[in-house]
Amino acid sequence: xxxxxxxxxxxxxxxxxxxxxxxxxxxxxxxxxxxxxxxxxxxxxxxxxxxxxxxxxxxxxxxxxxxxxxxxxxxxxxxxxxxxxxxxxxxxxxxxxxxxxxxxxxxxxxxxxxxxxxxxxxxxxxxxxxxxxxxxxxxxxxxxxxxxxxxxxxxxxxxxxxxxxxxxxxxxxxxxxxxxxxxxxxxxxxxxxxxxxxxxxxxxxxxxxxxxxxxxxxxxxxxxxxxxxxxxxxxxxxxxxxxxxxxxxxxxxxxxxxxxxxxxxxxxxxxxxxxxxxxxxxxxxxxxxxxxxxxxxxxxxxxxxxxxxxxxxxxxxxxxxxxxxxxxxxxxxxxxxxxxxxxxxxxxxxxxxxxxxxxxxxxxxxxxxxxxxxxxxxxxxxxxxxxxxxxxxxxxxxxxxxxxxxxxxxxxxxxxxxxxxxxxxxxxxxxxxxxxxxxxxxxxxxxxxxxxxxxxxxxxxxxxxxxxxxxxxxxxxxxxxxxxxxxxxxxxxxxxxxxxxxxxxxxxxxxxxxxxxxxxxxxxxxxxxxxxxxxxxxxxxxxxxxxxxxxxxxxxxxxxxxxxxxxxxxxxxxxxxxxxxxxxxxxxx
Ligand code: ADP
Numbered sequence: 285x286x287x288x289x290x291x292x293x294x295x296x297x298x299x300x301x302x303x304x305x306x307x308x309x310x311x312x313x314x315x316x317x318x319x320x321x322x323x324x325x326x327x328x329x330x331x332x333x334x335x336x337x338x339x340x341x342x343x344x345x346x347x348x349x350x351x352x353x354x355x356x357x358x359x360x361x362x363x364x365x366x367x368x369x370x371x372x373x374x375x376x377x378x379x380x381x382x383x384x385x386x387x388x389x390x391x392x393x394x395x396x397x398x399x400x401x402x403x404x405x406x407x408x409x410x411x412x413x414x415x416x417x418x419x420x421x422x423x424x425x426x427x428x429x430x431x432x433x434x435x436x437x438x439x440x441x442x443x444x445x446x447x448x449x450x451x452x453x454x455x456x457x458x459x460x461x462x463x464x465x466x467x468x469x470x471x472x473x474x475x476x477x478x479x480x481x482x483x484x485x486x487x488x489x490x491x492x493x494x495x496x497x498x499x500x501x502x503x504x505x506x507x508x509x510x511x512x513x514x515x516x517x518x519x520x521x522x523x524x525x526x527x528x529x530x531x532x533x534x535x536x537x538x539x540x541x542x543x544x545x546x547x548x549x550x551x552x553x554x555x556x557x558x559x560x561x562x563x564x565x566x567x568x569x570x571x572x573x574x575x576x577x578x579x580x581x582x583x584x585x586x587x588x589x590x591x592x593x594x595x596x597x598x599x600x601x602x603x604x605x606x607x608x609x610x611x612x613x614x615x616x617x618x619x620x621x622x623x624x625x626x627x628x629x630x631x632x633x634x635x636x637x638x639x640x641x642x643x644x645x646x647x648x649x650x651x652x653x654x655x656x657x658x659x660x661x662x663x664x665x666x667x668x669x670x671x672x673x674x675x676x677x678x679x680x681x682x683x684x685x686x687x688x689x690x691x692x693x694x695x696x697x698x699x700x701x702x703x704x705x706x707x708x709x710x711x712x713x714x715x716x717x718x719x720x721x722x723x724x725x726x727x728x729x730x731x732x733x734x735x736x737x738x739x740x741x742x743x744x745x746x747x748x749x750x751x752x753x754x755x756x757x758x759x760x761x762x763x764x765x766x767x768x769x770x771x772x773x774x775x776x777x778x779x780x781x782x783x784x785x786x787x788x789x790x791x792x793x794x795x796x797x798x799x800x801x802x803x804x805x806x807x808x809x810x811x812x813x814x815x816x817x818x819x820x821x822x823x824x825x826x827x828x829x830x831x832x833x834x835x836x837x838x839x840x841x842x843x844x845x846x847x848x849x850x851x852x853x854x855x856x857x858x859x860x861x862x863x864x865x866x867x868x869x870x871x872x873x
Pocket of ligand 1: 537585
């Protein structure tokens with residue numbers, strides 16, 4: 285397959301024709317100085333098409349910076365999508381108009397080829413609410429669309445995937461901080477494969493120090509300038525074009541020049557470098573804390589890939605975290621398209637640091653190819669029984685003995701659907717810092733690890749924060765106190781909010797075309813509150829009976845009653861297209 289990737293900036297159009305399977309580029313060009321003379325995006329697209337004349341183009345993939353709240357995954361472009369991209373212009377006034385001009389010109393020139401829009405914001409679209417919310421009046425935020433979106437998603441997702449494969453571990457078991465340090469710069473907390481925090485916000489202005497953008501600045505400083513008579517245009521120009529490395533150094537935005545002048549003794553350049561690296565370090569620490577752990581730091585973009593000294597400043601003195609930089613490796617690290625990852629840390633470093641060469645065009649092409657594959661795929665329509673799990677717990681023999689007495693054994697009350705599992709007569713009380721929940725049922729048999737499963741509503745009652753986890757993955761989960769008739773046990777971990785999942789046999793998996801560990805979407809329709817559940821984990825074992833498990837909050841949200849069924853509407857096959865989930869929204873006909 286050959287895909288033409290168009291990346292339209294305000295004054296440039298980058299184009300690459302490539303095969304997303306092999307990554308091989310068949311053609312590449314960059315048209316500059318759009319907006320000068322009679323050069324427009326339309327003429328630039330025409331110029332590119334002229335150059336690739338004779339080559340087969342099976343699809344065009346368009347980079348779009350801002351997808352807003354509605355365009356949350358790569359999508360086939362039609363007139364409605366075009367209008368939705370246009371509606372996001374106020375959110376990215378420097379970028380979206382150019383992206384849109386590219387889409388319009390290319391659709392006109394190549395009307396019979398599918399066009400796919402790929403969004404910088406998409407990877408962050410499912411950031412938790414606590415990460416994307418600004419602490420202002422929600423009514424004001426809602427009315428003006430003020431929330432954090434995040435950008436550079438294509439790059440963060442792409443380098444996270446490469447880093448995971450270089451570390452030889454599945455992305456969904458890793459906590460990464462990815463640092464895209466180019467002219468624009470952002471940090472991302474990639475937690476078990478998903479973006480859960482990123483430094484750019486509602487616009488690409490928040491966060492790290494950039495080539496010409498300030499990154500974080502106290503909103504009070506803006507108010508002060510407004511008070512001093514600055515108007516919108518002047519503020520916009522200063523914050524976006526005259527700040528960052530360029531503003532601090534007074535020596536332009538190219539770090540190579542700034543580093544050279546700093547070495548010669550230029551104090552403004554020295555300050556620019558230290559403010560830049562200090563800010564990045566701050567975010568690495570913050571994201572390690574917000575993820576509750578860290579496996580690797582990944583550096584990319586022109587600066588992350590090339591600047592040995594900046595990498596050194598960022599990564600030094602992280603031994604206390606378990607990251608030990610190897611200065612020789614850092615000094616000799618080279619990343620190329622053919623060898624895109626290089627390790628920067630010592631072998632004994634518990635946390636790895638890697639330089640990774642990003643390739644946004646390739647990632648965009650792959651996402652577009654995935655959208656086209658999804659379009660071709662028929663969704664299997666076999667109903668899946670849904671079971672609603674009330675809060676419950678699994679205990680180890682040791683904890684059971686502490687709670688119910690040394691000689692007690694669990695008493696079987698009734699079998700539950702998964703073979704070998706049963707509800708017990710025994711119940712315990714959960715005690716959190718805020719409140720307690722009595723009468724929580726034990727499920728048997730006893731297990732090697734304690735696991736307490738509660739809903740989000742329960743969490744508020746207890747006053748605890750439970751991470752969403754697959755069953756059995758309780759490392760680093762939340763603490764909870766359990767009270768039984770014979771004693772109290774204070775677990776340091778074990779409390780989770782269970783990740784919704786489907787149990788199925790290998791035969792079922794074959795029928796649905798999914799594998800253990802895939803994540804799918806399941807639609808529940810026909811009732812009073814239809815809902816599509818995303819992020820539903822597939823768990824395959826010959827011991828399992830086909831059944832989807834959700835908790836009481838999830839069931840209430842979809843008004844699910846006993847005997848309910850869902851339909852698998854979309855299977856997202858891990859690894860097929862990097863870390864990005866490309867979602868097809870299922871519309872009941
Ligand atoms: P963009 O965000 O425009 O794609 P890049 O990812 O190409 O930008 O990054 C550009 C930045 O990378 C510039 O600040 C440039 O100075 C810096 N850079 C590139 N090579 C080096 C190098 N060898 N040493 C230091 N900085 C470098």
